[in-house]
Each structure stands twice: as structure tokens, then as C-alpha cells.
Amino acid sequence: MRHKGKTNPPGRIRIMKSLSDLMAEKDFHSITTAEIARNAEVTEGLIYKYFRDKKDLLYQVLKEHFEAFQKKIETRVNETGSCVGKLDIIIYTSLESYAANRVFSKILLLEVRNSLDFFKSCAYEMVQTYSRTILNIIRQGIDTGELKPGTDPVVLRKVILGAIEHACLGEIIFGRELDIDRVSREISSIIFQGVKA
Amino acid sequence: MRHKGKTNPPGRIRIMKSLSDLMAEKDFHSITTAEIARNAEVTEGLIYKYFRDKKDLLYQVLKEHFEAFQKKIETRVNETGSCVGKLDIIIYTSLESYAANRVFSKILLLEVRNSLDFFKSCAYEMVQTYSRTILNIIRQGIDTGELKPGTDPVVLRKVILGAIEHACLGEIIFGRELDIDRVSREISSIIFQGVKA
DNA sequence: CTTGTAAGTAAGTATTACTCACCATGTGGT
DNA sequence: ACCACATGGTGAGTAATACTTACTTACAAG
Numbered sequence: 001m002r003h004k005g006k007t008n009p010p011g012r013i014r015i016m017k018s019l020s021d022l023m024a025e026k027d028f029h030s031i032t033t034a035e036i037a038r039n040a041e042v043t044e045g046l047i048y049k050y051f052r053d054k055k056d057l058l059y060q061v062l063k064e065h066f067e068a069f070q071k072k073i074e075t076r077v078n079e080t081g082s083c084v085g086k087l088d089i090i091i092y093t094s095l096e097s098y099a100a101n102r103v104f105s106k107i108l109l110l111e112v113r114n115s116l117d118f119f120k121s122c123a124y125e126m127v128q129t130y131s132r133t134i135l136n137i138i139r140q141g142i143d144t145g146e147l148k149p150g151t152d153p154v155v156l157r158k159v160i161l162g163a164i165e166h167a168c169l170g171e172i173i174f175g176r177e178l179d180i181d182r183v184s185r186e187i188s189s190i191i192f193q194g195v196k197a
Numbered sequence: 198m199r200h201k202g203k204t205n206p207p208g209r210i211r212i213m214k215s216l217s218d219l220m221a222e223k224d225f226h227s228i229t230t231a232e233i234a235r236n237a238e239v240t241e242g243l244i245y246k247y248f249r250d251k252k253d254l255l256y257q258v259l260k261e262h263f264e265a266f267q268k269k270i271e272t273r274v275n276e277t278g279s280c281v282g283k284l285d286i287i288i289y290t291s292l293e294s295y296a297a298n299r300v301f302s303k304i305l306l307l308e309v310r311n312s313l314d315f316f317k318s319c320a321y322e323m324v325q326t327y328s329r330t331i332l333n334i335i336r337q338g339i340d341t342g343e344l345k346p347g348t349d350p351v352v353l354r355k356v357i358l359g360a361i362e363h364a365c366l367g368e369i370i371f372g373r374e375l376d377i378d379r380v381s382r383e384i385s386s387i388i389f390q391g392v393k394a
Numbered sequence: 395c396t397t398g399t400a401a402g403t404a405a406g407t408a409t410t411a412c413t414c415a416c417c418a419t420g421t422g423g424t
Numbered sequence: 425a426c427c428a429c430a431t432g433g434t435g436a437g438t439a440a441t442a443c444t445t446a447c448t449t450a451c452a453a454g
Contacts (some may be wrong), residue, residue, distance in 0.1 A: 003400080003401090007400075007401095009400075009401060009402090010401090011401065011402070012401095027311065027312070027313070028311075029311065029312070032440085032441065032442085033441075033442060033443080034440090034441075034442095042402075042403090043402070043403050043404070044403095044404095044442090044443085045402075045403065045404075045405095045443090045444080045445085046401080046402055046403080047442095047443090048442090048443060048444075049400090049401075049402075053442075053443075054442070054443090084393060109310070110310040110311050111310075111311045113306070113307045113308075113310065113311070114224060114225065114226060114307050114308045114310070114311045115224060115226065116224060116370070119370055119371070145394055146393070146394060147392050147393065147394055148390075148392050148393070148394045149394070151383075151387070151392050152379075152380075152383050155364070155380055155383040155384060155387070156383075156387060156392060158360060158363040158364045158366075158384075159356070159359070159360040159363070159364075159384060159387050159388070161359075161363050162356070162358075162359030162360040162361070162362055162363030162364070163355060163356040163359045163360065164359070165359055165362075165363065166355040166356070166358050166359030166362065167352070167355045167356075167359070169355075173313070173316055174316070182349075183349075183352055186349050186352040187352060187355075187356060190348070190352070190353060190356050190388060190391075191356070191387060191388070191391065191392060192391050192392055192393040193345075193391040193393060194387075194388065194389050194390040194391030194392075195344050195345050195348050195353060195388060195389060195391075196281060196343070196344065196345070196389040196390060197342055197343060197344055197345050197346070200431085200432090204431075204432095206431075206432060206433090207432090208432065208433070209432095229409080229410065229411085230410070230411060230412080231409090231410075231411090239433075239434090240433070240434050240435065241411090241412085241434095241435085242412090242413080242414085242433080242434065242435070242436095243432080243433060243434075244411095244412090245411090245412060245413075246431095246432075246433075250411075250412075251411070251412090
């Protein structure tokens with residue numbers, strides 16, 4: 001019989017912590033269930049009491065992280081009224097968050113995408129929330145006339161999200177440094193002012 | 198003893214074709230070597246005669262697709278002299294290529310990234326070539342004054358690549374339709390003219 | 395006191411990527 | 425002609441891994 005999710009027993013917490021820790025060292029695929037269990041000081045079987053499978057465990061760990069991230073975004077965004085300012089903040093905060101938390105960034109940008117399961121998971125719901133936040137700000141900006149009328153909000157969001165993610169890729173993959181201030185300013189400038197002379 | 202790569206025997210071709218076909222149906226991780234072999238009508242052992250491991254096979258399949266793509270980009274780009282025009286073409290051709298070849302796109306955008314091995318593979322070399330092509334065009338555009346002076350070429354490239362990739366994600370993952378003409382025009386407009394009113 | 399259920403265990407099992415020893419067929423050198 | 429040897433291919437392994445199942449213990453409510 002599987003767990004119903006009504007309580008949060010110590011074993012479950014230890015397992016999630018264990019995976020979270022192990023991910024700092026190596027990538028998800030090369031972490032074994034045996035290792036997770038050993039590290040959490042529980043038996044392998046217990047993992048499957050609380051999680052459908054290894055991926056499900058990953059998604060739940062990810063979800064926790066996203067919730068914290070989303071909260072930070074929302075409080076910061078409310079510090080300004082301007083739409084362009086809000087988007088600036090999102091770009092900056094996202095880069096900052098990716099840089100400060102490489103483990104999760106690596107998982108999000110490189111690891112989870114390979115399975116369609118992710119896009120049905122609770123973790124992906126958090127991504128959608130984040131994504132929707134951006135879309136709402138854009139729509140608002142078009143309404144208030146801050147952004148060019150006729151701009152396609154969905155495409156603009158894609159450009160913003162794509163820019164953010166791609167900007168971090170080099171750092172995540174090769175461990176390169178990222179000048180958050182400069183790069184986020186540059187991205188904002190390109191998207192808001194354009195690059196054509 | 199492993200294969201030296203001097204010839205291209207039928208078994209090898211069948212194996213690559215087999216994986217390529219299977220990828221249209223499911224994701225790489227859930228395709229088994231047994232399945233690949235059965236589908237190619239060879240034995241499992243033969244796979245390891247021609248490929249170091251399962252991933253190596255994947256990379257070689259990817260590389261083949263990428264070579265064709267790169268050729269198309271290069272001939273089209275040379276049809277115009279303007280830098281903005283060249284970048285327009287790259288955006289359009291990339292979207293078109295992603296849309297026309299979903300299997301290849303799925304591998305590139307979702308599957309290969311999860312392993313650091315990819316970034317040392319022959320397939321990644323093709324990505325770098327593509328990436329460098331864009332960078333050179335941008336640099337040229339700044340020199341000729343077509344693009345704003347002071348633009349960071351590397352960041353601009355990140356924005357362009359990110360926009361292209363993110364634009365295709367929805368289609369690849371959820372099988373949604375993509376209006377290539379409209380979206381590529383919109384991306385170009387955002388990046389070149391900006392969105393600030 | 396009993397009944398039910400949640401927490402946790404221990405010993406599997408099926409599957410999977412990968413290996414290795416072997417066979418068959420040409421092909422070139424002496 | 426005969427040997428050496430590389431190439432193309434086989435099939436029966438093996439170790440490791442994700443996941444299962446049957447079980448025990450603890451304990452709270454009625």
C-alpha cells in the first residue's frame with residue numbers, strides 16, 4: 001500500500017534531503033536508489049512507499065525549491081509599479097537565482113526536460129505559475145501603453161524566458177562565471193530598446 | 198575489438214536508422230538497446246561494435262541531422278548581405294527546421310542536455326559551428342554600424358538562440374502548432390526594434 | 395482489547411546496458 | 425595455394441539497477 005500524503009514522516013523527509021544533497025555531487029541519472037536510501041539511512045523499499053518512482057521523488061524535491069523561488073519573485077515584483085521595471089526585476093532575479101543555486105538550475109535546465117513526465121508533474125505546475133506571472137505583466141504593459149501595441153505577449157514571454165535560460169547555460173554546463181548585473185542589464189536593453197541602430 | 202570508422206557497414210546504418218525511428222515514438226531513455234537491435238534486425242552486441250555506448254549512438258544520429266541543417270543555414274545566409282537580414286534568415290530557418298524535423302528537435306532541445314558527455318561529443322561541435330556563425334554575423338553588424346555600438350555580441354547571441362529554442366519548446370513537447378512566419382517575424386521585431394513604446 | 399493503519403524492513407525479481415568469446419567471409423602478401 | 429588478419433556479425437552471458445511484495449512493529453481510536 002502506498003502513502004496517502006496526509007502526513008510527512010521523518011523517513012520521507014530524509015529521503016528528499018538525501019537526493020537533494022546527492023544532486024550537488026552528480027547528475028540525477030547516475031544517482032542510484034540504493035545510494036539515496038543509504039544516504040538517508042532508510043531501506044530502499046521505503047522510497048517507493050512515499051514516491052511512485054525515482055522521477056516522482058525528483059519532482060517533489062524540485063517543487064519545494066520552486067515554491068521558494070516563486071515567492072521571492074512575487075515579493076520583489078510588487079516593489080515597482082512599472083511593467084518594464086517588473087520585467088527587469090524578473091530577469092535579474094531569475095539570473096541571480098540560477099547562479100546562486102546551481103544544483104537546481106542544472107536539474108531544471110538540463111535534467112528534467114528529457115522526460116515528458118515532468119510536464120505533467122507538480123514541479124511543472126510551479127514553472128507554469130512563474131510563466132503566467134510574466135505573461136500577466138506583459139499584458140498589463142500593453143494595456144497601459146508601456147509596451148508597443150501589437151506586441152504578441154506569448155512570443156515576448158518566449159523571448160524573455162529563452163534569453164534568461166540561455167544566458168545561464170554556459171555557467172551551468174561549464175561552470176563559467178556570470179556577471180549578473182551586466183548580463184541582465186544587457187538582456188533588458190536588447191529586449192526593450194532593440195539592437196537595430 | 199571495436200570498429201575503426203573506416204567503412205560504413207549495413208548493420209551500422211540500420212542501427213542508426215532504428216534509433217532515429219524509435220525516437221519519433223518515445224524518449225531516448227525509455228528506448229532499450231534490445232529494442233534498437235530488434236528494430237534494426239541485428240543483435241544487441243553489434244551496437245557496441247560500432248558505438249561506445251548508447252549515448253554515443255545518440256550523438257552520432259544527431260550529428261548527421263545537424264550537418265544537413267548547418268549546410269542549409271549557410272547557403273541561405275549568403276543570399277543577403279545585410280546583417281539584420283542574415284539574422285532574420287537564421288531565425289526563420291531555425292524555426293522551420295525545428296518544426297520540420299521534430300525528432301531531431303526533440304533530441305537537441307530535450308534529450309541530449311542531461312549528460313555532460315554531449316558537450317564533449319562530435320554533435321556538440323556542430324552546435325558550436327552554428328553558434329559561431331551567428332556570433333560572426335553579429336560582430337560584422339556592429340562593425341558596419343547596422344547594429345547599435347556597445348551591444349554585447351555574446352549576450353545578443355544568447356537572446357537570439359534562447360528565443361529560437363524557447364519558441365519551439367511548446368510545439369516539441371506538447372505537439373502544438375507553430376506559425377513559423379508570424380513567430381519568426383515577431384521575434385525579429387522584438388530583438389531588432391525592441392518592445393518599449 | 396481489538397482493529398486499522400502508518401512507518402519501516404528485507405529479500406526478492408525483471409530488466410537493462412554492456413561484455414566477451416566465438417564464427418564466417420573476404421582479401422592481400424608471400 | 426596458404427596463411428594471417430581485419431571486417432561484419434552472433435548469442436550467451438553478467439553486474440547493476442529500479443521497482444515489488446510479503447512481512448513486522450508501533451500506536452492511536454473506538
